[in-house]
Every structure is written in structure tokens, then in C-alpha cells.
Amino acid sequence: MPAISESHTAFGWAAGAGVEYAFTDHLTAKLEYLHVDLGKDTYFGGTVDESRRQWRNDSVRIGLNYKF
Numbered sequence: 001m002p003a004i005s006e007s008h009t010a011f012g013w014a015a016g017a018g019v020e021y022a023f024t025d026h027l028t029a030k031l032e033y034l035h036v037d038l039g040k041d042t043y044f045g046g047t048v049d050e051s052r053r054q055w056r057n058d059s060v061r062i063g064l065n066y067k068f
Contacts (some may be wrong), residue, residue: 010055012038025067032061 018032038055 010038012036012055020065028065028067030061030063030065032063034059034061 014034014036016032016034018030020028020030022028034057036057041053041055042051
């Protein structure tokens with residue numbers, strides 16, 4: 001089976017939210033959420049083969065900050 005390669009730029013949207021809490025004047029903790037949606041692609045691999053991909057990503061990040 002031959003390898004297939006494709007490269008292109010995708011446009012979409014992103015939305016997120018986060019909170020940060022200060023335990024002391026120097027120590028904070030944070031929690032962030034981010035959703036990215038870059039749309040859909042359809043690939044054809046011959047006469048009948050078809051594959052659809054939806055390009056989405058959800059991420060959650062936590063952090064601990066120390067301020068000098």
C-alpha cells in the first residue's frame with residue numbers, strides 16, 4: 001500500500017476559560033480549559049474508500065506558580 005501525504009493550513013476557532021487562586025502573596029494555583037475546533041476533512045483513497053476526520057482538541061491544564 002503506497003503512503004499518502006498531504007499538508008495544508010486549517011482555520012477554525014478556539015474558546016477557553018481559566019481560574020487562578022492565590023494561597024499566599026507568592027503562591028498561586030491555576031486551572032485552565034481550552035477547546036479547539038478546526039473543522040472536518042474528507043479523504044478519498046480509491047474508488048470507494050472514504051475517510052472523514054473531525055479536527056478537535058480539548059485540553060485541561062493545571063499549574064502552580066511561585067512569584068519571586
